[in-house]
Amino acid sequence: MTQYLSRRAATITPYVAGEQPAGSDIIKLNTNENPYPPSPKALCVLQAFAGERLRLYPRPDGGSLRSAAAKVYGLSEDHIFCGNGSDEVLGLAFQAFFDGDVAFPDITYSFYPVWAELYGISYKLVPLNADFTIPVDDMRGNGVVFANPNAPTGIALGRSDIERILQNNSDHVVIVDEAYASFGAGTVAPLIPQYPNLLIVSTMSKSHALAGLRVAFAIGQPHLIEGLMRIKDSFNSYPLDMVAQETAAAALLDEPYCAAMSEKIIATRENTIKRLADIGFRVLPSSANFVFASHPQASAAALKEYLADNGIYVRHFNKPRIYDYLRITIGTDAQMDKLI
Ligand SMILES: Cc1ncc(COP(=O)(O)O)c(C=O)c1O
Known part of the structure; x- marks a missing residue:
C-alpha cells in the first residue's frame, strides 16, 4: 500500500543487501565479512x-x-x-x-x-x-x-x-x-x-x-x-x-593484528584462485577479500542455488555483463575446502 508514502519512498528502488541467514552450520561467503574475530x-x-x-x-x-x-x-x-x-x-x-x-x-x-x-x-x-x-x-x-x-x-x-x-x-x-x-x-x-x-x-x-x-x-x-x-x-x-x-x-x-589477519586472508585467496582455476573457473585477479568467478559449463545462478542447498552462501548479481559470475568471500581455509 503506497498511499501513505512520499513520492520519493514510493518510487525509489532500494539497495538489496546480501542475505544474513540464521544457523550456526552455514558457511557465509556472501557479504565479504571477515572470517576471523576482531582484535x-x-x-x-x-x-x-x-x-x-x-x-x-x-x-x-x-x-x-x-x-x-x-x-x-x-x-x-x-x-x-x-x-x-x-x-x-x-x-x-x-x-x-x-x-x-x-x-x-x-x-x-x-x-x-x-x-x-x-x-x-x-x-x-x-x-x-x-x-x-x-x-x-x-x-x-x-x-x-x-x-x-x-x-x-x-x-x-x-x-x-x-x-x-x-x-x-x-x-x-x-x-x-x-x-x-x-x-x-x-x-x-x-x-x-x-x-x-x-x-x-x-x-x-x-x-x-x-x-x-x-x-x-x-x-x-x-x-x-x-x-x-x-x-x-x-x-x-x-x-x-x-x-x-x-x-x-x-x-x-x-595495526599488527589487522595486518596479520589480512595476510592470512590474502594467502587463502591466492590458494582459492588456483583451486577454482583447476576445476575450470575463470577467476578475475583479486586485490580484495573476495573473488569474482565464472564457469564455462555451469550457470552461476544454478551454482548459487546448489551451494545454498548445501549450506554455503555466495553472492550472485542478476545484472547485465556479470550474470555469469559469482562473488565469493574468502573465508577460512577450512571453509574454502568445503566450497571447492
Ligand atoms: C565497495 C563497498 N563500499 C562500501 C560498503 C559498505 O560497507 P559498510 O557500510 O559496512 O562500511 C561495502 C559493503 O559491502 C562495499 O562493498
Whole structure:
C-alpha cells in the first residue's frame, strides 16, 4: 500500500543487501565479512565498557576513533570524519559534494546509483573495459566515485591511474571507496596533502572484522571534512555511539593484528584462485577479500542455488555483463575446502 508514502519512498528502488541467514552450520561467503574475530584489544575495551556512561551523548565527531584514525594515517584530526558504516559516510558525501552528472563505473558497488536517485543527483555510468578494468580516462564528471579495489570484480587501479582521475577532475570531488584496500591494493591516503579534491572512505567492516559495529570514516583535506560535517549536523549529529567509538579506536590502533589477519586472508585467496582455476573457473585477479568467478559449463545462478542447498552462501548479481559470475568471500581455509 503506497498511499501513505512520499513520492520519493514510493518510487525509489532500494539497495538489496546480501542475505544474513540464521544457523550456526552455514558457511557465509556472501557479504565479504571477515572470517576471523576482531582484535582482542578491541574486545577488551568492549567488555570493560562502563554502561552507566551511556546516559551521556557520545562525542559528535567520533572522539577517540577520530584521534586513532588521525594517528594511523599520520594526519591531523581535522582530516577525519567518522560515521555509522561507510554506507552512511558515502550517503552523506553524495549530498555534500554532488549536484548532478556524477560518474561511476557501470559495474561497481550497487549502492552508488541508489544514493544518486534518493538525493536526485543525475549520474552517468562509465562502462568497464571488456576485461572489467576501469577505463581511467573515461572517468570524468561533475564528481566521480569508484571503489578501489572495485567491487564486485576485486580488480584494483594503481596509484598513478588514481592520480590521473584526480587530475582529470580537478574541479570536482573524487571519492575513492577503500572498503577492501587492506587486502593488497593499499590506501592512497598519502596523496591527500596534494589533492584538495580527494576524499577516501574507509570502513572497519571488512579488514577489522567489525561489520556488526557499523563504523567507518572518511579522510580528506579539512574543507571536505567540513562539508561532511555540515550534512551530518543537518541529519544526525551523533552517528556513532560511545561503545562503537571506543571499541573501533582500539581495533584501529591494533595495526599488527589487522595486518596479520589480512595476510592470512590474502594467502587463502591466492590458494582459492588456483583451486577454482583447476576445476575450470575463470577467476578475475583479486586485490580484495573476495573473488569474482565464472564457469564455462555451469550457470552461476544454478551454482548459487546448489551451494545454498548445501549450506554455503555466495553472492550472485542478476545484472547485465556479470550474470555469469559469482562473488565469493574468502573465508577460512577450512571453509574454502568445503566450497571447492
Ligand atoms: C565497495 C563497498 N563500499 C562500501 C560498503 C559498505 O560497507 P559498510 O557500510 O559496512 O562500511 C561495502 C559493503 O559491502 C562495499 O562493498
